[in-house]
Amino acid sequence: MNRDIIASKIPIYRDGRILGLVGNVFDVEMSERFLREEKKRSGVDEITGLANARGISDSIYSYLLEHWRTGNNVAMIEVYVPEYSEIIRLYGNDSGNSLLQKIGTVLRDCAGKNCVIGRVRDSLFHILTFYNAKEEVRNLARKIRPAVESMRRAGQWSGNCSVAITASYTDANSEDKESYIDGLANMVLNTGDCEKL
Numbered sequence: 001m002n003r004d005i006i007a008s009k010i011p012i013y014r015d016g017r018i019l020g021l022v023g024n025v026f027d028v029e030m031s032e033r034f035l036r037e038e039k040k041r042s043g044v045d046e047i048t049g050l051a052n053a054r055g056i057s058d059s060i061y062s063y064l065l066e067h068w069r070t071g072n073n074v075a076m077i078e079v080y081v082p083e084y085s086e087i088i089r090l091y092g093n094d095s096g097n098s099l100l101q102k103i104g105t106v107l108r109d110c111a112g113k114n115c116v117i118g119r120v121r122d123s124l125f126h127i128l129t130f131y132n133a134k135e136e137v138r139n140l141a142r143k144i145r146p147a148v149e150s151m152r153r154a155g156q157w158s159g160n161c162s163v164a165i166t167a168s169y170t171d172a173n174s175e176d177k178e179s180y181i182d183g184l185a186n187m188v189l190n191t192g193d194c195e196k197l
Contacts, residue, residue, distance in 0.1 A: 004028035047097050048104035051118030056126050059116040075137045077127040078166040084123030087157045095155030110143040141165045
């Protein structure tokens, strides 16, 4: 069986003469597989197995491209569990990580597979989804709330969880690519510390 390889050779010199060659050989297929896995891992949260902040960011752009192409409505649902920081403080990272994993499972069970779910930071999760009517998004939130609030245990912690859920929808500011980019630039660059040059 033939395999594609990448080879490099570097001469070793002494007193202006080549003494020999040192080289590396890489299997192309293995290298491509490694790079694909690395790229995939760079967008995945290690604790929950969901998308991380980078994965969500990349997905937002993909969802917006689809919105601009087809007109499909996009919602971003923010799910935040405030007890997480207290659980970390009192019971440690293991209990906090257990809570994050349980929240991730709840979100997967409630939202299904036709969306992107990710943990942005701490106990802040985002769900990206297409929708036809806002009531679909509200119904999803109505499923998530009792599921999160019914969690009573994570690692050494036991108690009650609350959840804050916010939904944002595509609107006139995200209707086309140019408006989105202008809005993004304004958001990033609109600070009190600026000057015209």
